[in-house]
Amino acid sequence: MQAIRWETDFVSALGKAKVSGLPIFQDFWFDG
Amino acid sequence: MNTGPYSEPTVADFLNGQFVPVRTEVFWDNPTDPMRRFGIQWTPTFLVHDPEGAEHHRFVGYVPTDDLLAHLGLGRAKILYDTGRHGEAIPLFEAVLSRHPAAGAAPEAAFLRGVSGFKSTHDPKELRKTHDLLVARYPDSEWARRAEPYSAIPL
Numbered sequence: 001m002q003a004i005r006w007e008t009d010f011v012s013a014l015g016k017a018k019v020s021g022l023p024i025f026q027d028f029w030f031d032g
Numbered sequence: 033m034n035t036g037p038y039s040e041p042t043v044a045d046f047l048n049g050q051f052v053p054v055r056t057e058v059f060w061d062n063p064t065d066p067m068r069r070f071g072i073q074w075t076p077t078f079l080v081h082d083p084e085g086a087e088h089h090r091f092v093g094y095v096p097t098d099d100l101l102a103h104l105g106l107g108r109a110k111i112l113y114d115t116g117r118h119g120e121a122i123p124l125f126e127a128v129l130s131r132h133p134a135a136g137a138a139p140e141a142a143f144l145r146g147v148s149g150f151k152s153t154h155d156p157k158e159l160r161k162t163h164d165l166l167v168a169r170y171p172d173s174e175w176a177r178r179a180e181p182y183s184a185i186p187l
Binding site: 029 | 045
């Protein structure tokens, strides 16, 4: 099984989305 | 979520194949630019953006696997819906309904599928059929109540 290939920076994710045409799924999480 | 839905192969495959997934850590005592930009008030908060970064779907709070997959599918469909690509949106709404009929997002998918059906055909029966489907499958949902005006449309 492949792990989820998370980006950690929205701007970087946006760059990849623009190139690939894929939408972005963004998870705001708290490491509490 | 790390030991729940995100550990499921179906979720990992869907996120890796259909989205650019990004995790943004929240710091309540020192709000970051992304927190302010998207008005984050609680975690987890999930957003679906189009490739240009415009938000089309948001949900807040832990969701189990079936609900998460339904929200992901709904988010993809709403990008097409919000930009008037109703013919393309319909199969994505229908995929949510067929694959995740018990998910919390399913009634919204049913309602918006009906709107896309009407917008792409201009046939009001699409709205009446949506009302009937919502009343039959999701009678207690807010979306069934939103569809109530369509009950007067003749089939």
